[in-house]
Amino acid sequence: MINDTRSLYSQLPSVDKLLHQADISSLVDSYGQTFIAEHLRKLQEEARIHIREKNDLPQWHNNWACALKAQIKNQQSHAIKPVFNLTGTVLHTNLGRALIAESAIDAVSQVMRSPATLEYSLDGASRGHRDRAVADLLCELTGAEDACIVNNNAAAVLLMLATVAPQKEVVVSRGELVEIGGAFRIPDVMIQAGCSLKEVGTTNRTHLKDYRNAINENTGLLMKVHTSNYAIQGFTAEVEGKELAALGKENNIPTAIDLGSGSMTDLSLLGLPAEPMPHDYLQQGIDLVTFSGDKLLGGPQAGIILGKKSWIEAIQRHPLKRALRVDKMTLAALNATLRLYQQPEKMAIEIPTLRLLTRPQAEIHDMAQRLLPHFQAYYGENYTIKISTCASQIGSGSLPIESLPSVAITFEAKEGKGSQLDALATHWR
Template sequence: MNAPSHLPSVDKLLQHPRTAALLDSYGKTQCTQAIRAALADARSRWLAEAGSSPDSADALLDAAEHQLQQLFAPRLKAVYNLTGTVLHTNLGRALLPQEAIDAVVQALATPSNLEYDLADGGRGDRDDLVEDLVCRLTGAEAATIVNNNAAAVLLVLSTLARDKEVVVSRGELVEIGGAFRIPDVMTRAGARLVEVGTTNRTHEKDYEAALGEHSAALMKVHCSNYAISGFTKSVPEADVARIAHARQLPLIVDLGSGTLIDMRDWGLPYEVTVRETVEAGADIVTFSGDKLLGGPQAGIIVGSKALIAQIKKNPLKRALRVGKLTLAALEPTLRLYLHPEKLAERLTTLRLFTRPAAAMQQQAMLLQEPLQNLLGADYVVDHAAMTSQIGSGALPVESLPSHGLVVRPSERKRAGRLLQQLEAALRQLPRPVIGRLRDDALWLDLRCLEAADQPAFAANLQQLALGSSGKDGPA
């Protein structure tokens, strides 16, 4: 029987010819730790399986190399989004336009005037980098930027309504992703919620009756992540603004997704714009940067100069402010809106929204046969019309005509297992492919696969590895 002492030492493995390449790639510290872990695992297995032969040096170095590869592999990976949801929260929402990407690279590599006034040589305000652009595009008097829209709502309420009451329609007490609820954020901000109306109907008199000496603001929340239909009634922003202003109170509007353009101009469903909300009388409007705007994650707060000045003095503003990379990406994204004639071409998000279904159909027809050949007889690949959605809570009941591939198992009795194996195998590709399982099929919506990316996508598919006859799962 071989004793575990017959295993090579750490020093011997470090001096092995194979280790030179590992040392060059990963360094001595991590290589030593990986070799020690491989040896410890080999000893444990030897004790559990008495009488087995100890691992060879090559086997131990294989184990160490695998550990090192896992340790140094990036966790954040590029994927192909074939889910049919353009602004997919789990996949990073909006894709940045090239102008924003270039600006971020420059900000990463060089010092910048983030908080430096080039005109007088004194300290500057980082909001100044984008405030003029935001105000020009929204019609607001002033603006400030924080790290997301949830932070924007928290900061506004903490500043304007701490220890006071905020009146909101019961039908607008939404919950968005991550269990972020308007009542909860009000509590965290120190404001007291006053609900008015019912889930489906709220009237002007409901707002008026709720106002009292402790009222700090009225608030409207744009229900961008769900819709109530049927016997419904809500009060337009202009009417709520009139009620608020009669009591010298501000109207706060949380737009959520927030668009700067009339999307109907590009053949898309209507969504109220930030400018329309400001013009309706809202004193403060909050919205996201990485949804319909098509920029980086950010919470944008616009409104009256006096209220924005108050908000910027809140100590929470420093905790919630954005860094140079966000501002570097946001500024060129906003500038694209100054040239609306080219917007659908240059703003990636809008380009994906407006892709013609015929272009996606052509892609699907080109990809159908190669994918069928890769998958073999266990699957049937068809191209088919389907519907995409905008995503991230924007226009939840609207859909976009799309086209893609539908993969179904050829045998119903193994359909569930075969689909799970295929979906898992696609996730293990060098660049993972993410589709959606629905109606006993895997749907691969091609809306977010632009024509320029198709050759690389097809080459990536060639790495697909399924078990023999689809029975053994991903290789």
């Protein structure tokens, strides 16, 4: 048995010998010798393990080039790839959320290709602040005194809490203790920020008196959280922003709201269900507002904090800010996206998220009719294919109970429904 095993090991070619095989040397031309040699060593190790466990050579031992190509393909399959979004959800978190505008793509391309004024002021020929240009634009669009940009909204909430209420209580309605994807929970974020949660009210009803009764000498913040990924309906009550702001001022306690998705425009004017806007809460007197850049805003992933200048300056000075700051590409994309909001007549056309959300059902139906003959010609032998009306979701925790009238091309397997549909899904992937 030992001799047999040794014989099997001896049949494994050396890396050098493999590199000189014609079908492998062509791969060296494409990927480089270091890359190919490393993958060949991995295959050798797989072969040794197979011999040790099975006392036999692997099936591919006579075709190392084929095994090598399969290994490379498998490695590259883990990279981020462009796909078609056929989920019926416009802002799909797992598919990257918002598509950004062409002007934002151009802006990113420009700053990627050359040095940029990330932290440099051409006017003063001196060091500047990387958030400044985007912050000024956000202030213009929302009426905020100042703004801060970090890498996502979870970071925005964490940084805001760590700055405003360290070692203090944060008062939040029980019905607003949200959890979003990835088990991100508001109470857990508070712990990481060094705050303690003081929940008030009940799941379905919270009143101003509940907040008032919770205030004590250790209260650091009165907070609302917009339940953007679920809705409580029926016998409900919640505290309005202006009420909370007034209570905060009365007791010299800051107030904040986490909007989550955060729309920069009145969606009802575009024929969509209304969603709270940052400037509404700022006008009501709320001190700080946080929201995402890659949801309803339609920009890159970012967390945005708007509010009182004194608080924003304190947030900018917090040590966590440097750890959570965004790069020049994010700032360039966000700046270009926000500039489109200065042109209300164009934003629903130029910003892909708004364009997709406002797309008429008739237009989607026309596209389905153009595609249908092609699908029927290619897949008609095994599937009954037709056009159906359906409802699409907005997604990414935005307007959870609302849907958009849409159109689908449906496939029904003529035989073996489960296996046929699985085969179709595999084919498309």
